[in-house]
Amino acid sequence: DTGVSQDPRHKITKRGQNVTFRCDPISEHNRLYWYRQTLGQGPEFLTYFQNEAQLEKSRLLSDRFSAERPKGSFSTLEIQRTEQGDSAMYLCASLPGGAGTQYFGPGTRLTVL
Amino acid sequence: AQSVTQPDIHITVSEGASLELRCNYSYGATPYLFWYVQSPGQGLQLLLKYFSGDTLVQGIKGFEAEFKRSQSSFNLRKPSVHWSDAAEYFCAVGSMEYGNKLVFGAGTILRVKS
Numbered sequence: 029d030t031g032v033s034q035d036p037r038h039k040i041t042k043r044g045q046n047v048t049f050r051c052d053p054i055s056e057h058n059r060l061y062w063y064r065q066t067l068g069q070g071p072e073f074l075t076y077f078q079n080e081a082q083l084e085k086s087r088l089l090s091d092r093f094s095a096e097r098p099k100g101s102f103s104t105l106e107i108q109r110t111e112q113g114d115s116a117m118y119l120c121a122s123l124p125g126g127a128g129t130q131y132f133g134p135g136t137r138l139t140v141l
Numbered sequence: 142a143q144s145v146t147q148p149d150i151h152i153t154v155s156e157g158a159s160l161e162l163r164c165n166y167s168y169g170a171t172p173y174l175f176w177y178v179q180s181p182g183q184g185l186q187l188l189l190k191y192f193s194g195d196t197l198v199q200g201i202k203g204f205e206a207e208f209k210r211s212q213s214s215f216n217l218r219k220p221s222v223h224w225s226d227a228a229e230y231f232c233a234v235g236s237m238e239y240g241n242k243l244v245f246g247a248g249t250i251l252r253v254k255s
Contacts, residue, residue, distance in 0.1 A: 030184070061242060070145075070231050070245030071185070084240055119184060127192075127237050129175070132185040 030054075032133035034120050040139045041110055048106045049136045053122030060103050061130060062095060064088065065117040077103060110140045143168045143239070145232050147246035154222050155254050162217040162249050164232030174215040175233040175243065176206055185231065191215065202226070227253045 031054040041047050053060050058079050063071035074093070075085045079100035089095075092110075097103040107114055117137050121130035146165045154160050166172060173192050177185040189200025196208040206217045215232060229250050233243040 030186075032184075034184075059241070063243075068247070070233075070247050071243070073242040073244070076240060076242055084242065121185075121243075123241060127173070127241060129187055129190055130235075130241070130243060131187070132177070134184040135182075137182065 030131040030133065032120060032122050032131050034118075034133040034136050036136060037134060038137045038139075040141065042141050043110060043112060045110055046106065046108045047110060047138065048104050049118055049120075049138075050102055050104050051120030051133055052102045053120070054124075054131060055101075057122035057124045057131075058100065059123040059125070060097055061121045061123065062103070062105055063119040063121065065119060065135070066115075071117075071119055074105075107138075110138075112140045114138060115140045143234065143244045145234055145244055145246035147230075147232055147249050149249045150247070151250045151252065153252040153254060156224050157221050160217075160219045160222045160226070160251070162230050162232075162251070164215045164217065164246060166213050166215065166232070166234045166244075168213075168234050168236065168244075170236040170238040172234045172236055173241075174206075174208060175235070176200065176204070176215075176217050177231045177233060179229045179231065179248075181229075188217070188230075222251075222253055224253045224255060227251055 033052045061076040062074040065071040077097040117135045120133045176188040232246045235243045
């Protein structure tokens with residue numbers, strides 16, 4: 029257990045539905061990262077926050093994706109109008125300060141039917 | 142563009158044999174280098190990391206890795222593999238210049254035969 033938690037661990041939804049995932053980082057970590065991992069691939073960066081500010085978004089993050097980190101604590105990742113191509117593991121990681129080791133949560137496995 | 146290459150998709154070794162997993166990177170800044178391990182359906186666990194200094198780094202579970210700047214490589218080694226080491230291994234690179242976001246390789250699946 030790294031101290032980073034994600035909820036839910038699994039989500040099955042139908043195409044076109046909206047889903048929201050939550051990540052709770054290690055409490056003193058001010059950076060939070062989201063990654064997406066599809067089958068047979070390594071994780072790919074989606075976005076990251078420093079405290080409540082979203083500092084960068086990947087081109088992978090289409091307009092249907094939005095992430096927030098209110099108050100610089102937990103973060104949510106919402107996908108609107110899900111598509112089958114959104115099926116993946118969504119990983120969250122937190123980092124103390126500006127450098128060092130990212131600690132990953134267990135991930136949320138999304139299946140879009 | 143930043144990239145990480147893990148040339149071996151699958152590797153099978155006998156229990157007790159030595160292991161080397163290869164990782165090459167292309168990166169436009171001073172890299173931080175990492176090896177993570179992932180069991181099926183789980184998140185990523187850090188094995189070891191290199192930021193600076195001694196180019197041979199020790200990690201958990203008896204793993205080590207050597208940073209070779211001239212070859213842009215960061216290969217992972219273990220002298221004697223245990224059945225519990227069977228998992229998927231990911232090499233990753235990041236830097237402060239790029240916000241510390243990690244670029245991962247595609248992973249190497251390690252199978253251990255008894």
